[in-house]
Each structure stands twice: as C-alpha cells, then as structure tokens.
Amino acid sequence: MNYQASLSHLSSLFLKHDFKGHQVNNRKHAVTTEVDRCQNGSIISITFPGYKATSEKPDYRVDITRDGVTTSLSHANIIVDIFNKCINGGMSIANLGQALQDQAGNCALDYTELAKLLPYTPVQPSKELLAEAKAAHAGKPYNERGNSWDLTIEELFKSIKWIVIQEDINYPISKGYLGRKMPYGRYLEAIHVLQGKGHSLQEVIQRALSHFRPQKWADMSYDFEANIR
Numbered sequence: 001m002n003y004q005a006s007l008s009h010l011s012s013l014f015l016k017h018d019f020k021g022h023q024v025n026n027r028k029h030a031v032t033t034e035v036d037r038c039q040n041g042s043i044i045s046i047t048f049p050g051y052k053a054t055s056e057k058p059d060y061r062v063d064i065t066r067d068g069v070t071t072s073l074s075h076a077n078i079i080v081d082i083f084n085k086c087i088n089g090g091m092s093i094a095n096l097g098q099a100l101q102d103q104a105g106n107c108a109l110d111y112t113e114l115a116k117l118l119p120y121t122p123v124q125p126s127k128e129l130l131a132e133a134k135a136a137h138a139g140k141p142y143n144e145r146g147n148s149w150d151l152t153i154e155e156l157f158k159s160i161k162w163i164v165i166q167e168d169i170n171y172p173i174s175k176g177y178l179g180r181k182m183p184y185g186r187y188l189e190a191i192h193v194l195q196g197k198g199h200s201l202q203e204v205i206q207r208a209l210s211h212f213r214p215q216k217w218a219d220m221s222y223d224f225e226a227n228i229r
Contacts, residue, residue, distance in 0.1 A: 002108045003180075006165055009035070010058075014048070019058055023049040029061070035162055038154045039112075042066040044162060057170040062163045064155060069148075073159050075183050075208040077146035080133045081156055082190045083201055084125040089150065091120035097191035099157070104184040105227035107161045111154040122150045129201075136205035160187070173229065178213065181225045185216075192220045 001009065013033055014020075022030040029047045036044040043065040050059030063072050085091040095118055103109055125147045134142050151159065164180035171177035178185075186208040193199045197219060207214040216222055 002106055003161075003165065003168065006107065006161065007168065010046075010165065010169070013046070014058055017048075019048055019053075020055070023053045023055065023058075028053075032063070036158045038152065038158060040066075040152060040154075042152070042155050044155075044158055046162065047072075059170070060166060062159060062166075064151075064159060066149070066155070069145075071145040071148070072143055073146050073163065074143060075163065075186060076133060076137070076205050077143060078156070078160055078163065078183075079186060079190045079201070079204055079208060080125060080129060080147045081151050082187060083194065084123070084129055084147070084150060085118075085120050085156075086194050087129070088123045088126060089120035091118055093191060093194045097188060097195075100160075100184065100187050100191065101224045101227070103157055103160065104180065104224055105229075107157075109157060111157060114157065115153040118153055122152075124149060132201055133205060136202035137209065138206070140209060179228070181228050182213070183208070184224065184228070185214075185222065188222075188224060189217065189220065192217070 017031040017033060028049055028051060030049065032045050032047040034043050034045045045063045045065065046060045047063055048058065048060035050061050053059040061072050063070055082096065086093050086096065099114060099118060130144055130147060134144065164183045167182055168179040171179050173179040186204055189204045189207065193201060193204060199217065
C-alpha cells in the first residue's frame with residue numbers, strides 16, 4: 001500500500017473500532033489491531049487512542065510483535081537501528097540512505113528486493129550504542145526494549161511507514177505542515193552523521209525528541225523533501 005492507501009486503511013480501522021468514542025471517554029490504548037505482517041511472522045500493530053489523542057489528532061502507538069515479544073517503536077528506536085545496521089552490521093550507508101529517500105516519496109516498495117540491495121550482518125545493538133541512545137534522552141523515557149534486537153529490512157521499513165503516517169495525519173503537508181518530512185529528516189540526518197559529515201547520534205535523537213521544529217542543518221541537503229507530497 002502507498003501512503004494514501006495506508007491512510008485510508010487507518011481511517012477505516014479508526015471508524016471500525018470507534019476511535020472517537022474511546023478518545024472522548026478517555027479510554028487510552030483501548031484497541032490494538034494488526035496493520036502489517038512480515039515474512040518472518042512478525043506483526044506490526046497500532047494501539048489507540050494514544051496519550052496525545054484529540055478529536056483532531058488521532059494519536060496511536062506502533063508496536064511490533066516478534067517471537068512472542070511485543071514492544072513499541074519510536075523514532076529514536078528507528079534511528080538506533082539505522083546506526084546499528086551500518087556501524088555494527090556493515091550495511092552500505094549510501095544505499096540505506098537512498099532506500100529511505102525512496103520510501104519517503106512512495107512506500108510501495110518490494111521488501112524482498114530491498115533486502116537484496118541492503119546486505120549486512122544482523123547483530124544485536126551493542127551496549128555502547130544503547131548507552132549513547134539512553135544518554136541522548138537526558139532523563140526522558142527511553143524504550144530500550146525497542147532496540148533489543150536487530151530489525152529485519154522488512155520490519156524496519158514497514159515499521160517506519162506506519163510510524164511516519166501519523167505525522168501526515170496530525171501535521172498534513174497539504175495544510176503547510178511537514179508531515180512525514182519531519183521524521184524522514186531525522187532518519188536521513190542519521191545517515192549524514194554516519195557518513196562522517198559531523199554532528200552525532202545523540203544530536204539526531206535529541207532533535208527527534210524535540211517538541212519544536214528543528215532548524216535544518218546547513219551542511220546537509222534536504223532535497224529529498226521535494227518528492228514528499
């Protein structure tokens with residue numbers, strides 16, 4: 001499904017499971033429903049209404065269930081996974097960056113072919129990487145469980161799709177907001193750091209956690225935004 005089809009699917013799920021009714025009655029995380037399934041059996045689901053849900057903003061949480069373990073996934077978890085694949089798994093930084101740009105514009109990707117283009121050695125995130133991620137949260141909650149394993153390529157890109165769609169819902173590009181440009185900006189900033197262009201993992205995560213729109217880095221190109229509509 002492309003982004004438009006995925007948005008329509010979410011709208012139908014919200015209607016089917018009475019998102020509005022749960023939100024009005026303050027029943028947080030009342031519903032969990034599957035939105036995607038991976039070839040290895042992992043399930044990606046959404047849980048709603050989220051803590052930030054309002055009548056205008058249908059906030060939800062993205063979860064992944066793998067080998068009987070369920071955990072939520074955040075922008076920070078995605079950034080750590082990107083770093084882990086390149087630093088510890090030997091994935092091509094440039095190819096991963098291009099794949100992220102491709103999905104930013106159109107999420108209807110062939111994940112089997114994508115995995116062939118992005119070979120690497122799956123490895124659990126190191127203690128050093130997790131410690132750096134935790135430090136970047138500066139006392140804010142960090143779901144370390146979301147980085148307890150290496151996500152497969154399919155898990156990573158499908159999870160990203162459902163995470164960023166929430167930005168499109170709550171901050172629609174058609175109304176002048178950034179939508180999914182915001183999270184993809186952070187993911188591609190991670191690629192920028194991995195390419196040795198300055199900045200740090202902690203800086204990227206802190207920008208992802210920010211409650212305001214971070215200024216663009218002067219030493220990085222954000223031309224990919226032109227393909228996001």
